[in-house]
Each structure stands twice: as C-alpha cells, then as structure tokens.
Amino acid sequence: MTEQFDLLVVGGGINGAGIARDAAGRGLSVCLCERDDLAAHTSSASTKLIHGGLRYLEQFEFALVGKALAEREVLLRAAPHIIWPLRFVLPHQSHLRPAWMIRLGLFLYDHLGRGRRTLPKSRRVSLKRHKSGLPLRDEFPIGFVYSDAWVQDARLVVLNAMDAMERGATIFTRTRCVSADRDDEGWTVQLQTVHGELSTVRAKALVNATGPWTVQFLDQVARVGHDHALRLVKGSHIIVPRLFEHPYAYIFQQPDRRIVFAIPYEHDFTLIGTTDLDYRDDPSAPRISEEETRYLCNAANRYFKRSITPADVVWSYSGVRPLLDDESGNASEVTRDYLLELDQRGAPLLNVFGGKLTTYRKLAEEAMDRLAPLFPHATEAWTASGHPLPGGERPDVNAWQRELQAAHPWLPESMAWRLVHSYGSRAARILGQARSLHDLGEHFGADLYQAEVDYLRAMEWAVDASDVLWRRSKLGLRLTPEQVQRLAAYLTDTPPRRASFA
Template sequence: MAGHAVYDLFVIGGGINGCGIARDAAGRGYGVALAEAKDFASGTSSAATKLIHGGLRYLEHYEFRLVREALMEREVLWAMAPHIIRPMRFVLPYHKGGIRPAWLIRLGLFLYDHLGGRKLLPATRSLDMRRDPAAKPLKPLFTKAFEYSDGWVDDARLVVLNARDAADKGADIFARTAVVSARRENGVWVIGLRKDDGTASEVRARMLVNAAGPWVDHVLAEALGRNDVHNVRLVQGSHIVVRRKFDDPRAYFFQNPDNRIIFAIPYENDFTLIGTTDRDYTADPRKAAISSEEISYLCRAASEYFAEPVREEDIVWTYSGVRPLFDDGASKAQEATRDYVLKVEGEDGNAPLLNVFGGKLTTYRRLAEHALEKIGEAIGEKGKPWTAGSHLPGGGFVPTAYEAQVTSLKAKFGFLGDAHARRLVRLYGTLAADMLGNARSLDNLGRHFGGDLYECEVRWLMAREWARSAEDVLWRRTKRGLYLSREEAAALDDYMAGIAASSAA
C-alpha cells in the first residue's frame, strides 16, 4: 500500500487544506502520503458558497491581515486554475435606512479595491438602479447600488485537482481510507489505516499533519488518544438552489436586518444559489443537513430584495456543511474568526505533529505555504515555495482565454454542442480534449447517462479523480445531479459499481 518505507509527511484529510499541503510538499520533493476517510471534498470543502473572495464583511471585524491575504490570492488562484475559477461582479443594493450607511460601504469597498494589489479585476463602481439592468429582478425601493469584483470557484474540483497534482508529483493518495491510530515509535509516527473494504495496514512517517477539518479534534481524541480537546468551533452553513431568478451574469450581495449577509449567485446556467446561514453546530458533521428554520430564513431574506418572492417550493436542491472555525471565544457564530491557525507539537524532532485549525478556500494556497514553513522548521527544508506561478491540471491557459479554449474544443470535436463544450472546458480545461480522445461523434463517447453525461467522462473521473459512486460524479466532480433523474442516477451508480467490481477482480 505504501510507496515509501518512511514518508517525510503524512497528511490526514482530503479537504482543501490537506490536499493543498500535500501538493505543495510533493512539489518540493518531500515524500508525501495523504489519507481521506471518504471522498475528496465530501465535507466542508464542497459545501461552501463557492467564492474566491476577500471577505468584505470580515473588515467589520477588523480581520485586515486575512482580508489582505485573501484579496491578493484572488488573481493568483484565477491564473492557476482559470477553468474552474472565474471573475464575478457583485451588486450590493442600497437604500436609505439600511443596516450599514453608504459612507461605511464606500469605505469598505475602497479598502477592498486597494488592499490586495488588484491588477486584472475591475474596480468598484456605483450603479444608478433606475437605469441599470441589475435592478430588474429587485424591488423598486433600491435606487442605488455598489458593484465590486470577486471570484467564483468550483470548490470540489479545486480540491480534487490539488489531490491529482499531488499524486502526479509523487504523493501517495489513499482515498476512502481512515486513520484509526497514530503513535510515536522510535522517532517516527506509526499510522494505522483502514480502507472502507476493511483492509488494514500501517505506514510510517517522520511528521504528521492533522488537516481533518471539522474532525480535527476527533482525530486528536480517537486516533491519538487525546481527551477533552476543543480547538474548533463548528458553524453550520446551508444553501438553497432554486430555478434561475434573474438573467444578469452578476451576483447579488444582500444585507439582512439581523446584520448577516447572504449571496444570490448565478449557478450552473439554469439556477440561482442562495446562502449562507451561520449557526453553531454540535452534532456529527457528516449528518449536517439544512433545517426548516434555515430554509425559511434564506427564503425570507432573499424575498426582502427580489420582487418575486423565493418560495420553498422553488427549491431544487439544498446542501449544508460545517465550517471548523478556530475557537477564539467569539460570542456569535458570524463573529468567530475566519483566519487559520497552525500549531506544531513535538518540535524537538520526535515525530512532530502539525494541527491545522480553520481556513477558507481563498487562502488555502497561502495556508499550505505557511504549513510548509513549519514543516521545514520541524523536519528540515526541501525545495522553495513554488505554487504561486503554477497551474492546476487543465489550467495551463491565460485566464482571459476561456472563450478561445471553448472555440478550440468545438473545432476539434465538431459534434459537441456549445453548452456541452463550455461545461467540459469549465471542468477540465486543456485536458478536455485528452478526455474525449479520438471521439468523432456522440456515439463514440459511450453510454449516455442523461443530460450531457457520457461513459467517456465517467471513466475518466474513475481513472484519474478517484470517483467511485454516482454521488461522487453527480454532486462533486460535476453538478449533473441537477439534471439527471433519480432513475438515471441509480443507473449510473449500478454502472460504476460494476466497473469497480470488475477492476477489483
């Protein structure tokens, strides 16, 4: 099972932070392994609002370091993965008597424009909502708005592409493999693993990284035998997806009377994503699901702005995740710090442990660089920081050249419809042509599972991206679950189970 007698680094957790650290470390020449108990991004990292953003509202809590770092990362990440990340403009409607005065919003947006070394993203501007098309879906009381830039990301794909690149750079990636024990022995970690088929094994590593997200304290308690640990505050965030509420490509930033904010974002062409909520959570993170209260809250909050109310019967999908925020003692869930904290134990060289608390999608690459600084101090440096100018798999094109990629793919595969070609470039970038291979017609793509999902793509995801079930494909690797029926999804599950069984035999 293991590719090294003793790894330099063993990472627990296949979310964005774990996969980002594994990729950075493997690229520097460390011997790396990573274990994820379930599927990649099956926890917090696929349940985000899917933004690459500075965090405009974090300025209210004086988190200037975090906001500046996040703002600087927006264009770095866009250049690194222009297929799965794209710029997006956000419209913040304003009316007199609102929660925040206009001068405060202007000040926040001025800082937002100037803190982070913005080069390609357009600057903030004011909108006259009596003339701007952004006013069309909103109630007429909004005569003014502010428009600013941030970014959109396919969160689950960001995770799996980091895992893929880590593997391409030599890391051993163990999917659906739980860490059941970890003990120090003769100056190294002995790590007990159990695959989901029950197969058990042990590996050794000089250093252990606990990047288990909401389960970071669970790992300390169950695998390392630590009792009474409480480093993270679990905060639930839920989202609803409804049929498209507006045609404008811009997203909306809505301020609620309770001082919270929600976003309404164009989603997968035909839908609108609305979220998120913020409430403390104490149950099993795997069982996080939207509550009826959260559904009512999101519908009510969005309906304060939209001329046509958002009704519960409009909802086509919901998802919910648990953010593991570092417990800084904040009184309210929405006030808890979104910054990350890295803590090393055992720096005397006796099998050190790095615990990763908190973090967000936007700052994952910088978190990994800071983690590698601590890893270098603990077990010796290898290589230099390298990810800032790198590309994730499929991302090797100029950020503004997405349309050129679509045109090229359609020219090579003339049978592809425009929407199909755009989706494939959005997911796979320059690798879309590799996936399609020598296909000359839709029939060459193999079995049709529904929508524009074909056997060719499913096999690619199984072979290269560790997909094993219909859920992996439909809700994490792609979002085709929004388009396939239950019967089609079940047929896909049966097909993938058959492929997995035949390959195991």
C-alpha cells in the same frame, strides 16, 4: 511491508490536499489519506467563492481580508478553468448601513492585498438603469458593484490532489486513519479501507488536516494533548430556478446585519446562502432545517420582485465550518482565519485549526515553511507564482473552448463549455479520438457520457454516483432518479480503466 513517507497528511479537504500538493512539489515523499471522498464534507459545501470577505471588514479583520484578496489573484492565475471573475451588486439600504460606510469598505476592498490587481474596481450604480436592477424591487434606487471570483470548490480540491499525485504523492481515498503512534523518529500509522483492509505506514511527520474532526483526531487517534478548541458552525444553501438572466451576483444585507448571497448557478439556477448557526451534532451529516430554508427565502424576497417559497427549492446543501474558537458571541462573527500549531514533543505533528477556501494555498505554504526545516532535502516554496493546477495551463479559457469545438464540431456548445470549465486542457483526454457523441459511450443523461465517467474513475478517484454528480460536477441537478440509478449500477458493475487516460 510498511511503506515509508516523509509526510502523512490526514484529511482530504482543501487544506489537506493543498498541503500534500505543496509538499510533493518541494520533493518530499507524501501520503494523503481521506476516510471518504475528496471534498466530501466542508470543502464541497461552501458558497463557491474566492473572495476577500467584504463583511469581515466590519470585524476589523484587515489582515485576513488583505491576505485573501492577494490569494484571489494567485488562484485566478492557477486555475482559470474552474475559477473566474464575478461582479457583485450590493443594493443600498440606508437604515442598515450608511452609504459612506459602504463606500469606505469598498475602497479598502479595492486596495487591500499585495501584488497585481486584475479585477475591476468597485463603483456606484443606478439600479433604475443598470441591468442588475431589473429583477429587484423598486425600493432600491442605487447600489454598489464590486469584484470577486467564483470557484468550483470540490474540483479545486480534486485538482490539488491530482497535482500532488503527479508530483509523486500517494493518495488514498475511502481510507481511515485508525491509529497514530509516535516515537522520536516518526509516526507509525494504521490505515483501514472502507472494505476493512488494514495497512501500516511510517512517516517522519504527520499533518492533522481533518477539519471538523481536528480535535477528535487529537483526542482519539493520535492521543495528543492540545490547548485549542474549534467552534463548529453550520452553513446552509438553497438552489432555486433562475431568478435573473444577467451574469451579476448579489450580496444582500439583512435586518440582523448578516449578509446573504444570490449567485448565478449552473446556468439555469440561483444559489442563495449562507446561514451561520452553531452546530453540535455529527459533522458528517449536516442538514438544512426548515427554519434555515425560510430564512434564505425571506432574505431573497426582501430584494427580488419575484418571491420564492420553500416549495421552489430544487436542492439544498449544508456544511460544517471548523472555525477557530475566538469566543465570539455570534456565529457569523467568528474569525475565518487559521492557526497552525507545530507540536514537536517527539516526531513532528502539525495541526490545522480553522481556515477558509480562499486562503488554502497560503495556509499550505505556511504549513510547509514550518515543516521544511525538518527535511534538509526540501526545496523552496513554489506555489505563490500561480503555477497552474491540472488543466489550467491556458489563461484564455474561451479560446480553448473555441479550439475544442473546432476540433470536435459535433460537440454541443453547452457541453463544450462545461467540459472546458471543469477540466480545462484535460477535456481532450476525455474526448480522445471520438468523432461523434455516440463514440463517447453510454449516455447517462444530460450531457454525461461514459467517457467522462471512466475518466473520473480512472483519474479523479470517483467511486459512486454522488462523487460524479455532486462533487466532480453538479449534474445531479439534471438527471432523473432512474438515470442516477443507471449510473450507480454502471459504477458498481464495471471495473475502472486508468491507463487509457494517462
């Protein structure tokens, strides 16, 4: 039997999940299919920032920066458990950019964007006296501090998919769209699971949100002509043991005029990135090169007293950004804005070209504003008010952590922090009626227990160890190979249980 939907979204990255959520909230019947795990590619390989993009001001991308800064406020309200403010320090080097230029850029950054601004404004600091100056080399006497926000990027994707599902959407992971045929009434689409099982769905409209595969999808699956091209740019990051004790992040100017971030990461580590390199290989399997690793180490060493080498890297990751090709000569200067193309030569097809993590909600809203007139029963746009994502109903996350620990006094503080900053109010569903750590079931390592793994399988589409350890969490940094193997065996041998977490 062929299932019928108003909208089929192909692609389970941040844009696809955001569009599915917006559409389901407007009353449309929605199906989303993703050939791998949610956020398996670009959307889990970001620098983990919700930001306007300070460096885009030099490229005169004022509209993009303003849009992103306005979205930063919306997302801080929608998901305070996985998105929180972060102060950035920019040490000044006059031979790279004069102080007046930085002050002007930060003034614009403080004032661009619409609506209420909740984060502290920028200011000049003495790095001889400010605690952020302690780990820096002595040649940096002054710096500038400004605000942006941190996000658990893959969890942002999963929470959008969860919200879509709870509003009636059907979410298929590890399900490939193998063909899409169009007529005047809609699309007939064939889906194939990872096990080879085939099914057919009908949809009145189709959304192509396949990221790096957008053009390939048009050419090979939908077989539809198009006028746009993508420029694939690889961004790589390294993780090293913690280089500083304070909660500030850094933005470092480089001699090639690029910038590199150094960000507190998972309490015990520092995240350093990113690179920007044109990429022409398989988007499914980007890998950091030795040259990129050396570049990032050298970028940090120009500023920190403590030097690092490639031997200090405990983990690295790379992602391929599908940027709208604007024929820029330098990959780092390619626009991060997006283009939505609605093709109505038959049943509607909406193609998503480009975009960035911070503006995904706005992109989804604009996409549905384009499609909504085709569905008379669709309701108005609804996500701009900062409607909470699952678990984000309470803005005071610290208060929720205190309450969680008061209700479960046996819970270690570090574990309570991680649960609340991953699941928010839904952490209570994981703990259930447990009265001790023992009641949470098998201990897989670090603070990962069976109850959490079962929840991730039942409610968040986690299937294998990578889903659990690198996308739903970053506990892969803490488990031994033997512990990872045990977790993988558990996921293979034990069937998931869904009803107990509803």
